[in-house]
Amino acid sequence: MSCDRTVALGAYLLGSLDPAERSSFERHLHGCSVCRREMVRLAPLPGLLGQVQLSDLELSLDDPGPGPDLWPLPPRDEPEADPPPARPRRRRRPVLVAAGVLAVLVALAGVLVPRLARDDGPAAVTWHASDGTSGVVASADLVGKSWGTELWMTVENIPKGLRCKLIVHDRAGRAEIGGWWGTDHAPDERIPGSTSFPVGEIERLDVVVDMKVLVSVRP
Template sequence: MSCDRTVALGAYLLGSLDPAERSSFERHVRGCTTCRREMVRLAPLPGLLGQVQLSDLELPFDDPAPDPDLRPLPPEPGPEFGFDPAQALPPPRRRRWPVLVGAAALVVLVALGVLLVPRLTGGDGPDTVTWHASDATSGVVASANLIGKSWGTELWMNMENAPKGVRCKLIVHDRAGRTEIGGWWGTDHAPGERIPGSTSFPVDQIERLDVVVDMQVLVSVRP
């Protein structure tokens, strides 16, 4: 069984859908077993892409050394043949962005093909915990279910009293001081909705989870 809306899962997990599209997709997922299964399978995507650095996409742009076996081209025809070299088009400039985009796509494919697919065949790890927290200033109440996996940690969030019409970002902090983006979601969802996320950090290395809106921490969830 397949669903033609699974193609939107990547954009949903990366927070690229606008609020109306996101709300529509979340309503669809509640009743679609195929999309829910694919959402769990692709849950590590935001954490993996969060580790890609701009330096990973840089490629050398020097011209290759000339091949000594190649013969030089004959001289271009001069004005006596009705051709004016001054009017010839300049050589095309080497474009950097298409190569960077191609490199970025390659890095993403490697991350998905090498890291995601093989490791998803592993079962749950021994660590499965649930954390609860509330924030007296924002009034937000949240709980997080952390499930240990061979590739990191699967996250499921529940939130109450969040402001409507905003986008939340989940920041995962580990005990070594590193951070990853664990997911994005809109707050226009049904009460009690379970929100998926992921991180490459193992459960026992996670120090806290911050739910952030516009650089403001709504709530921090800790052990």
């Protein structure tokens, strides 16, 4: 089973859809289990983009593979057939861009996901927090990996129809985006994320909507 709207998933995860497109896609996610499963699979990848080395994605120059067969060429005295009339070109740039972004994420999944599966980090530590002003309750499981920290968030009492991001702060004052997600999810759903910071260097996790911190999760 597949869905033709998964081509927009890469652009959605990277935050490049405009507000109307984002709202439309999030409404679609609510009723499409195929796109939801694919989003869960790819959601950690934006936070891992900074970990990719160019050598991971370079094609081997030692074995370029067979090229196209160019022989035999047509005789010179044989007239070439007239090319078919050009068809009017349709404006497909947004779809192609979204498909290209998704292709990059899928390629990165092939590079990074096997590495995640091989990492044997320590048992997860769990942080809990609640905010008296927003009423939002959150918990985070942090699992140490060789590349940084794997994050699993559970967030309750957050309004529906919003777009959340997780900002990870370390003890040196640096910050990274650990993930994006829509808020139309079950209260007990575990939301994946990641950061290059080791567990011991993380100072706090901020759940943010429209530049407003709804809850800060600390050890």
